Amino acid sequence: MRCKLFLYIAFVALLFTGCKSSEKVISESAKNISGEKAHFSTLLDNYPSYASFSAKANIAIATPGGTLSSKATIRIIKDKVLQISIQPLLGIEMGRIRITPDSIFAVDKMNRRYIAEPLASYKDRLPFDIRLASIQALFLNRPFLLGQDDLSMKDFSQFAYTQDKSLWKLSSEVGSIVYDFVTDESCRIQETSMRAGNYKMLWKYSMFNKQNDSWFPSRISVQMQGMSKTVRLDISYNTQEWNMLQNLDFSIPVQYRKMNVSDLIKALLK
Numbered sequence: 632m633r634c635k636l637f638l639y640i641a642f643v644a645l646l647f648t649g650c651k652s653s654e655k656v657i658s659e660s661a662k663n664i665s666g667e668k669a670h671f672s673t674l675l676d677n678y679p680s681y682a683s684f685s686a687k688a689n690i691a692i693a694t695p696g697g698t699l700s701s702k703a704t705i706r707i708i709k710d711k712v713l714q715i716s717i718q719p720l721l722g723i724e725m726g727r728i729r730i731t732p733d734s735i736f737a738v739d740k741m742n743r744r745y746i747a748e749p750l751a752s753y754k755d756r757l758p759f760d761i762r763l764a765s766i767q768a769l770f771l772n773r774p775f776l777l778g779q780d781d782l783s784m785k786d787f788s789q790f791a792y793t794q795d796k797s798l799w800k801l802s803s804e805v806g807s808i809v810y811d812f813v814t815d816e817s818c819r820i821q822e823t824s825m826r827a828g829n830y831k832m833l834w835k836y837s838m839f840n841k842q843n844d845s846w847f848p849s850r851i852s853v854q855m856q857g858m859s860k861t862v863r864l865d866i867s868y869n870t871q872e873w874n875m876l877q878n879l880d881f882s883i884p885v886q887y888r889k890m891n892v893s894d895l896i897k898a899l900l901k
Contacts, residue, residue, distance in 0.1 A: 674818045681771075684876075744890050
């Protein structure tokens, strides 16, 4: 059990540290630009503003050593915090991961240890420049620009459009990083990927349910590619609540021993 909990925390830390296509490029004609704008407008309508999100979930991690699974609670307060509570046994919390705009924390209650490090310290060591707004958008299947997930029609020009039959791909490039969003005929995001050199982080969304006036996936699959070993995370959302959270308490007992993210990642990739 201790090993399992350790790997759950290590994997989430890892997420934030480290056949020819048949696509055809849409021309710049006024007609196609109008169609792209209509698609972008519908896409935005599918993702209304929110204040908070909370969900019970099942998570499974596939590592070189096998597959581990656990129940979890995922909580998000927009632009403030993302917190994951890991409950591998009888709903008892054994670990917690917390990400704020400037820091990442993880607590391993079974082994009485924790990490607490500023996100800025990883800026030059990560293949992707990932910020809290972007991380929250990934967990919530939302479109985003780097550090921004409240998009409007004025952001349309930030994306390049390509189309393959009923699928549309929106791409945005920031420095050496390319962000791709693949949407279906209903303007639901099916895939979000980030590419930088040989590294790629791919989020796949499926089993959509209608919630109020928007769609939300019940399943998420995350893959890290370009690493020495393949790692995958699967999330199954069971129940969701929107706009109910006000704040999230978090504290680290003084007797816990501090570790760093690098040690956790080494344990994951053994």
